[in-house]
Amino acid sequence: xxxxxxxxxxxxxxxxxxxxxxxxxxxxxxxxxxxxxxxxxxxxxxxxxxxxxxxxxxxxxxxxxxxxxxxxxxxxxxxxxxxxxxxxxxxxxxxxxxxxxxxxxxxxxxxxxxxxxxxxxxxxxxxxxxxxxxxxxxxxxxxxxxxxxxxxxxxxxxxxxxxxxxxxxxxxxxxxxxxxxxxxxxxxxxxxx
Amino acid sequence: xxxxxxxxxxxxxxxxxxxxxxxxxxxxxxxxxxxxxxxxxxxxxxxxxxxxxxxxxxxxxxxxxxxxxxxxxxxxxxxxxxxxxxxxxxxxxxxxxxxxxxxxxxxxxxxxxxxxxxxxxxxxxxxxxxxxxxxxxxxxxxxxxxxxxxxxxxxxxxxxxxxxxxxxxxxxxxxxxxxxxxxxxxxxxxxxx
DNA sequence: AGCATAAATAATAA
DNA sequence: TTATTATTTATGCT
Numbered sequence: 242x243x244x245x246x247x248x249x250x251x252x253x254x255x256x257x258x259x260x261x262x263x264x265x266x267x268x269x270x271x272x273x274x275x276x277x278x279x280x281x282x283x284x285x286x287x288x289x290x291x292x293x294x295x296x297x298x299x300x301x302x303x304x305x306x307x308x309x310x311x312x313x314x315x316x317x318x319x320x321x322x323x324x325x326x327x328x329x330x331x332x333x334x335x336x337x338x339x340x341x342x343x344x345x346x347x348x349x350x351x352x353x354x355x356x357x358x359x360x361x362x363x364x365x366x367x368x369x370x371x372x373x374x375x376x377x378x379x380x381x382x383x384x385x386x387x388x389x390x391x392x393x394x395x396x397x398x399x400x401x402x403x404x405x406x407x408x409x410x411x412x413x414x415x416x417x418x419x420x421x422x423x424x425x426x427x428x429x430x431x432x433x434x
Numbered sequence: 435x436x437x438x439x440x441x442x443x444x445x446x447x448x449x450x451x452x453x454x455x456x457x458x459x460x461x462x463x464x465x466x467x468x469x470x471x472x473x474x475x476x477x478x479x480x481x482x483x484x485x486x487x488x489x490x491x492x493x494x495x496x497x498x499x500x501x502x503x504x505x506x507x508x509x510x511x512x513x514x515x516x517x518x519x520x521x522x523x524x525x526x527x528x529x530x531x532x533x534x535x536x537x538x539x540x541x542x543x544x545x546x547x548x549x550x551x552x553x554x555x556x557x558x559x560x561x562x563x564x565x566x567x568x569x570x571x572x573x574x575x576x577x578x579x580x581x582x583x584x585x586x587x588x589x590x591x592x593x594x595x596x597x598x599x600x601x602x603x604x605x606x607x608x609x610x611x612x613x614x615x616x617x618x619x620x621x622x623x624x625x626x627x
Numbered sequence: 628a629g630c631a632t633a634a635a636t637a638a639t640a641a
Numbered sequence: 642t643t644a645t646t647a648t649t650t651a652t653g654c655t
Contacts, residue, residue: 289485289486292482292485292486293482293485293486297635297636297637298636298637298638299635299636299637314642314643315636315637315638316637316638316639316642316643317642318637319637319638319639320638320639322637323637323638325638325639490648490649490650491649491650491651492648492649492650506628507628507629507630508629508649508650508651509628509629509630509650509651509652510628510629511650512649512650512651512652513651513652515650516650516651518651518652562646562647562648563639563640563647564638564639564640564645564646564647565640565646565647566640566641566646567646603646603647606646606647606648607646609632609633610645610646610647612633613633613634628655629654629655630653630654630655631652631653631654632651632652632653633650633651633652633653634649634650634651634652635648635649635650635651636647636648636649636650637646637647637648637649638645638646638647638648639644639645639646639647640643640644640645640646641642641643641644641645
């Protein structure tokens with residue numbers, strides 16, 4: 242074709258350019274041997290099937306996190322449905338969603354309870370290893386959290402330095418803390434038995 | 435028992451009550467010769483069919499007002515789907531929705547364009563781009579929020595004008611800010627585990 | 628019956 | 642991905 246030959250300064254491993262267009266930005270039907278039409282069709286069907294089951298993107302994402310290990314955020318599901326991702330990413334996620342949806346529908350057919358069970362609480366097995374915080378660190382972190390659930394970048398850095406953890410670990414701790422509490426509040430308000 | 439007497443104006447008895455119970459408050463299957471099971475089933479199916487067509491309650495309501503004369507608000511559609519209406523009302527609305535949905539589906543099958551035409555809603559109503567607030571704007575907004583979480587319409591207009599944002603954007607900002615505050619308060623009040 | 632808006636959900640900037 | 646803005650649904654009120 243008549244494309245510019247670009248030299249990628251950031252990637253030594255990938256032959257592809259680092260920033261590929263998303264599927265919904267693409268007009269062609271096949272890219273890198275990936276059938277985009279097929280993916281488009283699946284994405285559309287997936288959304289309908291999700292709605293038919295009465296599931297939210299968040300629920301699907303959380304359920305997938307349980308069965309598939311790595312976290313699938315609500316945003317990730319949203320982006321897939323809108324095809325706001327690269328063909329490569331879509332190709333990678335598609336079979337996961339396909340298999341999961343198939344099972345979810347089977348459970349739905351065999352009774353609402355089975356679906357709820359499938360989506361709901363299951364012991365997460367493939368969870369990433371968690372950082373172990375010392376009791377002293379947790380005490381300090383919790384004290385900070387009670388004063389301010391959204392510490393600034395500077396505060397996070399200071400805390401990380403003070404406690405001897407990576408900055409990212411501290412940042413994630415606050416994210417997780419907010420999420421956990423939010424979930425707790427939600428569950429309590431829904432009256433979980 | 436020793437309950438708090440709340441200032442609820444709703445009556446506890448149904449002697450000559452003008453307010454009949456809604457369908458989802460009713461346990462029996464037939465009321466006044468109206469088959470509630472049938473209505474329940476239809477309401478559920480209606481929602482699924484609406485979602486399959488990718489329509490919002492608002493769109494259905496607006497579309498109905500075109501073909502059926504008097505306007506049906508989004509609230510009305512919502513209340514029907516949740517069966518938060520009296521059997522009489524449901525009985526009245528059901529055939530209207532039934533006929534309308536039937537035609538909508540036929541148009542959908544014969545091409546997306548026909549459905550769009552039938553619904554009378556703009557075809558590709560693009561979602562508004564997410565607004566980015568400048569730090570200065572956020573500072574002023576937050577300062578206002580601390581003084582008053584519920585600014586009046588006049589205040590909102592003034593703020594929008596002063597900051598150079600659309601009035602609606604500012605209004606929404608306060609809505610979301612109140613929600614965030616509510617979440618934070620709930621989290622803090624529940625305490626940290 | 629329908630507005631206003633809280634709550635829930637989806638989409639998107641960072 | 643997360644955090645935050647926008648849209649959709651649900652509900653209190655009159």
